[in-house]
Amino acid sequence: MTNFALAIHGGCGVMAKLDLTDEEWKAARRDLGRALEAGYAVLKAGGKAIDAVQAAVVVMEDSPHFNAGHGAAMNENGIHELDASIMDGTTLAAGAVCAAQHIRNPIKAARAVLEHNDAVLLAGAAADRFAEAKGLAVEEQSYFTTERRKQALASMKAHAEAGTLAAARESEKHGTVGAVALDQHGHLAAATSTGGYTNKPDGRVGDSPIIGAGTYARDGVCAVSGTGKGEFFIRHVVGHEIAARIAYLGEDVKAAATKVIMEDLKPHNIGAGLVAVGADGSVAAPYNTDGMFRGWVTNDGEFFVASHDEVFRYEP
Ligand code: ASP
16 A cells, blocks of 8 residues: 555643543544544545645644644733744745734745745744735734633743743643645655744744754655744754754654654753654654644554543544
8 A cells, every 4th residue: 555644743732631621632632633634635635745734734723722823822912923834845845934923824824935935934024914915814813812822821921920930831831733744655744833832022933933943854754843842943953853863873753753852852841742754654753741732644544643641543
């Protein structure tokens, strides 16, 4: 059978098990499953990896359960500033937007940058204008806001005031969504979208729109999408670091991804996780937090989703 693969994450800022009701956990897992379905449909039909990762990320951006698009985190001023990027492993073409305030689906804008702009990364109001000019949906800020994100901002501000930031829960801090895929033609792609971390400084840009850090894809090597404190993903150039370990050291995807999360990032005492897929379709999803929303599809069409240790089969 032709080898193809898809893995997604919905961020390593997963709530503690008791923070959500069973119904809420089910709803989040259902949206992960729908994201997998959207990407898998593209791959199964012989479509391109880059279309598959975009399709999967759009579903998670539209879901209130993840920190991207609708449901994105707010910065210190209560404003949503959205970052996203997408990369085609075949051509190394990439597109990204950062600190955008109105684009309904930032990953679509990132793709439009890849397709229609000489630049790789567009920022702020210019990114919003570009998306609108390309006919993409734009929204008022209120579209992105959910009650949970408002509470997270209040809580992070209280922690900052009390000097107890270390005690803040991962779910209050951050999250991101991402997807990686290998298509039937052997091509790899990665996509990542985020609201960044809650209470982030005005104008702060994380790793998610930075090619090589939060997102990276190169045919014959791997595709990577990260989640966690972006400053460290930028410093360690995580996506490219994993690709370099595979290409130069001959490590497999799992070894390279686990090394970077557990040995390079964990000592910084930050939450971090990622999904990666290798040129052979093998998938890795390491994280150093209590949980990470994640999912993957096997070659024979079995869907799996998880938030903590327990892995659930998803019936499309
Ligand atoms: N990586 C994202 C950022 O730093 C946030 C996260 O994944 O938690 O913007």
